[in-house]
């Protein structure tokens with residue numbers, strides 16, 4: 001099964017017809033796309049490999065994208081994926097907006113994902129006839145259409161401009177966090193954002209939870225219990241997520257829909273409530289991420305049924321939580 005046939009949509013919202021929208025897909029594949037390419041007429045793909053590396057050929061050149069790196073293939077760009085064994089990952093698709101760096105506001109000139117760390121392919125081409133037929137697949141209005149041609153589409157000898165695919169290594173992220181007290185909104189970990197026309201309201205943010213120091217005093221350091229106006233799809237590239245040490249596996253996903261309360265599991269709550277608040281490393285050897293959207297997301301039939309992977313007991317991670325309210329406590 002190659003990248004195109006292994007592409008499954010988990011959830012999404014909005015219409016790929018000029019209006020804003022997003023979709024979350026996962027891919028699971030073990031064979032390369034041979035004499036086949038894909039382009040997305042609907043929007044842009046932000047690809048997060050989780051297992052196995054992707055050698056992506058584009059009209060702009062080649063990119064090797066390994067787990068802990070991400071890449072963006074924008075609307076209309078033809079690409080083929082070569083894989084090396086069992087390969088899987090996540091895709092955030094956005095319609096009607098492109099990914100950009102978040103405004104840094106008071107952070108100033110540098111920080112978070114820095115422009116210098118985004119890599120763009122160098123031109124590569126082949127002048128190759130394919131008498132047996134080269135298949136060009138278009139994702140158009142959510143469906144796949146195939147056309148045949150008798151030559152490789154990677155015949156672009158050179159290019160210039162700034163509408164390109166690009167990749168980024170998540171280790172390059174310059175982490176900013178609370179250094180006195182309180183838990184910062186995870187938007188402080190935004191790598192890329194796709195904006196809406198309403199200032200401060202993201203169509204989608206790509207947010208990571210990188211290795212860092214936890215130093216906040218007088219603070220419950222893990223994510224707070226909350227409900228909010230965003231949909232939060234979480235994924236895990238490697239290791240454990242600090243708020244759910246068990247049960248949330250690399251390659252898995254969770255969706256906390258807007259206004260649905262959620263937070264750390266009972267075990268994390270107990271440990272963090274008793275922990276001595278000295279400087280400690282958080283999330284070493286791990287990389288969790290979040291696709292966060294201001295849109296509400298509908299889960300597909302594939303996600304709910306066909307995949308046969310729905311965790312029906314997920315809510316149980318909060319059941320052992322006890323009330324610790326004590327009105328006399330100072």
Ligand SMILES: O=C(O)Cc1cc(O)ccc1O
Pocket residue numbers: 184185186222223224226232234243256262263290
């Ligand atoms: O829900 C989650 O695990 C993601 C998350 C992390 C955090 O540190 C604060 C808020 C938030 O939604």
Ligand SMILES: [Fe+2]
Pocket residue numbers: 226232256262
């Ligand atoms: Fe959350």
